[in-house]
Amino acid sequence: MIFSIHIKTTIILLPLLILVQFVSAQSTVDNSDYSSVEYQNHNEYYERITYIGKRKDIFIVDTYLKDSTLYRVDNYKMLDQGLQFGIYAVRHGPSKLFYGDGKLYLSCDYNMNVLNGPFIVYYNDGAIKRRELYKNGNLKKSLCYDPEGHEQACEPFYQNVKFTGNPKELKTYLEKNLQTLFDGNQSMILTMGLTINEVGQVINVNMGVGRTNPRLVAAVRRVIQDMPRWHENESNWRPAYMDGVPVPGNWDIQAYRERSNYWRITFP
CATH class of the missing domain: 3.30.1150 (Fusion Protein Consisting Of Minor Coat Protein, Glycine Rich Linker, Tola, And A His Tag; Chain: A; Domain 2)
Structure with a gap:
């Protein structure tokens, strides 16, 4: 799945699967035996990447718009696929997306690059808009609500062209x-x-x-x-x-x- 959300008329598309070269640093602001922080600049956003653990194979990516508004937070894990495919980073752990005013828009969990667990979407006032449950990438349950909290029919969160x-x-x-x-x-x-x-x-x-x-x-x-x-x-x-x-x-x-x-x- 690729998330794309309109925030302040900006559309950002972020891939589900990324090459480890994606985290090549432009600057390092902190280093220790068990953590380090790097920044990566892009055209419409920048990322704060925090490596965790002695092997630095777990990292958290905080994505900010150019005005320093926090847009999303994702957890990743590095996988060594051998000489043919190299080292990849997959989503593993919680992910969160935010409205332009900083309020939580979406929260979900990944297990080795597939959705696993609760998938919740919120209205800007904090009320729940969509509540779903995934198991190993498969949707098991889906409930949707209007702004007044009444249950309504669910359309798929993402619909293809x-x-x-x-x-x-x-x-x-x-x-x-x-x-x-x-x-x-x-x-x-x-x-x-x-x-x-x-x-x-x-x-x-x-x-x-x-x-x-x-x-x-x-x-x-x-x-x-x-x-x-x-x-x-x-x-x-x-x-x-x-x-x-x-x-x-x-x-x-x-x-x-x-x-x-x-x-x-x-x-x-």
Whole structure:
């Protein structure tokens, strides 16, 4: 899960799984045999990273907006995956997110990178908005409340990007246009990662087509960008939602061409 919360018109996306290089320090303010503190600056926020223990394999990341407002607190654990994958840091322990005025917005617990235990979302006045229970990443119970405390139906906390048109029509469109771009009968796997913004527009297309030349990659991007609008006055994609708020999200397309020139296209 990736948390994205609107605070003071700022959207911050933080990954669930991070490489240990992420904590390379710009400055160290305190050191001892059992703890050390480092700071890491980013474009829209900065982090205070506190390493705990003699091995420094446990650390806490306090994330602040540029105005020094505390945005979130996360606990991590380092894992050594060997030479092939290197050292990774996974969420392990409590996580908290805060409103712009410092009040608690969300609290949850992770066990080796998966949600485990209570997952609670609060209104700004401190009343509970959502109470869920996870076990090893699986949702076991979910209760939601309106601002007056009355129980109401629960929508998923995070909802993925959704294509609003007819998938069959989209497949037909892609098959027709991709066929004109790729000559020959060789097998091919083409991946297109679409980034959808908060109003359902495609703002980026990440390509994976092996060693294909840049012009061909650009042509495939144009196929996506020039896609017709399937419903009048409606975007082709409904954006992702986080706690009822539209946020940027991803939507992946994979196209596989067999030697018979038949394209097999799959969507999320």
